[in-house]
Amino acid sequence: MTDFDPERFAVIADIHSNSDALEAVLGDIADQGIDSIVNLGDHLSGPMAARETAEVLMASGMRCIRGNHDRWLLEQAPEDMGSIDRVAFDQLEQRHLDWLRSLPPTMQLTDDIFACHGTPTSDTTYWMEAVSPKGDVLPRPRAEVAAEATGIKGSLLLCGHTHLPRRMDLPDGRVVLNPGSVGCPAYFDDTPVYHLVQTGTGAACYAVVQKGRHGWATAFRHVPYDPRRMIEMAKSADHPHWEPRLTSGWVD
Template sequence: MQDFDPNRFAVIADIHSNSDALEAVFQDISDQGIESVVNLGDHLSGPMAASETAELLLSNEMPAIRGNHDRWLVENKREDMISIDGVAFDQLDEHHLNWLRELPTTLWLSEDVFACHGTPKSDTTYWMEKVSPQGDIILRSRDEVADEASSIDASLLLCGHTHLPRRMDLPDGRVVLNPGSVGCPGYIDKTPVHHVVQTGTSAACYAVAEKTTNGWVTMFRHVPYDPSRMIQLAKAANHPNWEARLATGWVA
C-alpha cells in the first residue's frame, strides 16, 4: 500500500456490495491521478456482489473504517440479520468477516483529517441531516453539527452513512464532508421513523479533497456505469425493489 497523502485524496463510502460501481469509481480515481483513497464503511451489505466487492477492496488496500452494516455482519446472528445483511453474509468467507472485525470505528488520517461513518460517537446517526417526525430529511444547523465534534480538533471531518453528498462549513472553519454513496443511491429506513433517502441519479458518487493554503478544496464526482448486472443480482436475491434505485437513484 502506498503511503496515504493527507493533502490530496479520494473519499469513498457506502458501497453496499455494488462491485461494478466500485470498479467504475476506482477507474475514475486513477484517471484523476489520485493515489490515496479512504473508505468510510458499509462495504458489503446489499443484495448483489458482496464477495466480489470484498475481494476488490482487499486487492486495493486503503485506510478504511467499519460502518453500521459492517458491524451488524459480524455482531448479529444470521437468523437475526435484516435481509440485505443476510444476503451479503451468505456470500462471505471467514477472511472477509475477519477483515471487517479488525476495522476501526473511527480513524485519524493526519492531525487535520478525522474519519467516521455516521458521527464521531455513533455509526447509526446522521451527522448533517435529521429526520422529522413526518419522515422528511432536514438539514441540521451548523451548531448542531459542530456539537457532534466539539472535542475533535481536525480541519476536515469525514462521514458517510446518509448516502447524500454534502459539504458543510462550521462556524469555527472546520469542514464536514460526506462523499455520498458509491453503490446505493437510494434506500428506505425505519429509524427513527419511516423515511426515504434518494439522490435522483444512478451514478456512483465519491469525493475528492485537497488541502490548499486557503483551506480545503473539495468536489463530488458522479461516475456513470452500467448497473444492469447488479440489478439482475438483486432480483436473483429476491430484491427486485433495488432495480429503480440502482437504475435511477429514486426509490420506487
C-alpha cells in the same frame, strides 16, 4: 497498506456490495491521478456482489473504517440479520469477516483529518441531516452539527451513512464532508420514523479532496456505469425493488 497523501485524496463510502459501481469509481479515481483513498464503511451489505467487493477492497491498500452494516454482519446471528445483510453474509468467507473485524470504527488519518461512518460517537446517527416527525430528511442545524464535533481533532471531518453528498463549513472553520454513496443512491429506513433518502441519480458518487492555501477544496464526482449485472444479482436475491434505486436514485 499504501502510503497516504494528505494533500490530495479521494473519499468513498457506502458501497453496499455494488462491485461494478466500485470498479467504475476506482477507475475514475485513477484517471484523476489520485493514489490515496479513504473508505468510510458499509462495504459489503447489499443484495449484490459482497464477495467481489470484499476481494477488491482487501487487495486495494486503501484506508477503511467500519460502518453500521459492517458491524451488524459481525455482531448479529445470521437468522437475526436484515435481508440485505443476510444476502451478503451468505457470500462471505471467514477471511472476509476477519478483515471487517480488523477495521476501526473511526480513524484519525492525520492531525488534520478525522474519519467516521455516521458521527464520531455513533455509526447509526446522521451527522448533517435530521429526520422530521413526518419523515422529511432536512439539513441539521449547524450548531448541532458542530456540537457533534466537540473534542474531535482535525480541520476536515469525514462521514458517510446518509448516502447524500454534502459539505458543511462549521463556525470555527472546520469542514464536515460526506462523499455520497458509491453503490446505493437511494434507500428507505424506519429509524427514527419511516423516511426516504433519494439522490435522484443512479451514478456512483465519491469526493475528491485537496488541501490548498486557503483551506480544503472539495469536489463531488458522479460516475455513470452499467448497473444491469447488479440489478440481476439483486433480483436473484429477491430484491427486485433495487432496480429503480440503481438506475435512477429514487425509491420506487
